[in-house]
Amino acid sequence: MVSLLDFEKPLAELQSRIAELRETADNGSIDIASEVAKLQAKSDKLLRETYAKLTPWQKTQVARHPERPHFKHYVAQMIEEFVPLAGDRAFADDLAIIGGLGRLGGRRVMVIGHEKGDDTASRLKHNFGMAKPEGYRKAIRLMKLADRFGLPVVTLVDTSGAFPGIQAEERGQAEAIARSTEACLELGVPLVAAVVGEGGSGGAVALAAANRVLMFEHAVYSVISPEGCASILWRTSEKAADAAEAMKVTAADLQKLGVVDRIVEEPLGGAHRAPTAAIDSLAKALGEEIDSFSGQTPDQIRASRRDKYLAIG
The missing domain is CATH 4.10.860 (DNA Excision Repair, Uvrb; Chain A)
Known part of the structure; x- marks a missing residue:
């Protein structure tokens, strides 16, 4: 149950x-x-x-539901012949971000995403999906590899934010996030991102500065968590529901603002109630978005991404 x-x-x-x-x-x-x-x-x-x-705060709770599909579930169901690629070639392999080569409906792609884990042991192993600098540098390496071989990039975003620990700051967390965002914007191949759970702060943007941003119906995407926002504005996290309302964190609000391009419907009661159906819906949407770039040159792909972000706001 x-x-x-x-x-x-x-x-x-x-x-x-x-x-x-x-x-x-x-x-x-x-x-x-x-x-x-x-x-x-x-x-x-x-x-x-x-x-x-559902209110924005209730949608936030749904987006955080521990039984929602995670990166490994998406890969297992919708990516054929997945070959994981590890390490940033500089410090370590950050398991909060996983990536590799595979096929999405027959299309060759590079897929990268956050993995939160689904039990105590795996959550600790993957650091609850909160990446350190080496995780973003791994993502940069994989995006550049995909660009070199002309492979579309698919990113699956599900993180409360980048890891805030002192060791991450010592290794250049802000710089790594900025470089990863820059790498997204410079790609000459299509980049399609999907916010499948939480899209938190720069930890999400570092993988989601894409040509097309998809978002599950009950996912959330924001510059800070509602609790964090409430703690700053009201000095108490008990105002998180008010913060979520004001921040416009839902897919519908973000689509109106032009931040999100497409909303993917979830099964009744959320993706955690019917994960197989939810993953199938996302796979179909991702394939359609990738196909929409067929015949475009690298310069055209970069230009469309540039125009998209210059138009926001």
């Missing part, structure tokens, strides 16, 4: 009742299929109504 978020608690009673009835039915003592069907329909209706009116 999917873990419920705070605002989904009204669903808990219905789902508990459905589980109890199904357990009774398994005993073979009574046929309660019709009652289960009624309760399931009621649960689906409540879920649909709930997700039709």
Whole structure:
């Protein structure tokens, strides 16, 4: 059973009742299929109504749901013949950012993205998706490799932000993020980015300064976390919901502002409830966006990216 978020608690009673009835039915003592069907329909209706009116803060909670698909799940389902490429050739291999070569629907691509991990051990291993300078320098290396061989680049963004630790600052975190953003803007091949969960601060922009920016319906993308913004403006993180509202972090708001180019719909109740369907939808959208650059020269691709960002604001 999917873990419920705070605002989904009204669903808990219905789902508990459905589980109890199904357990009774398994005993073979009574046929309660019709009652289960009624309760399931009621649960689906409540879920649909709930997700039709999510606030920005509730969308932030959905974007952070621990059961949402992660980079490794996207690669396993939509990238064929994936060959991971490790290291920045200068310091270390940062597992918060993973990348490599593969095929997306038969198209040769370089795919790069944040990996948060999905249990305690893997989250520590991948540093919760918060990259250090070597992670961004690895991304730069892979983007330049793709450019050299004329391969489109696909990036999957899902991070609360770059790692803020002192060792990252000592190794040039700000410079690495700036260089990665610069590398995105200089590519002569199509760069298509997808914000699949959290798109936090420069940690996200470093992989998302793309020709086309896609965003899942319930993902969020912002310059700072709502909690961080609230702590600065109101001196308390308890105002995070107000901050999320003011910051325009949702896909719909960002599309209106021209920051996001396309919204990818999620299954009812979020990508974590039907990850296979969500990944299939994203793969289809990414393929269509890559194909839209067919026949364009490197100069045309750079020019379209430049014009996109100069027009924002």
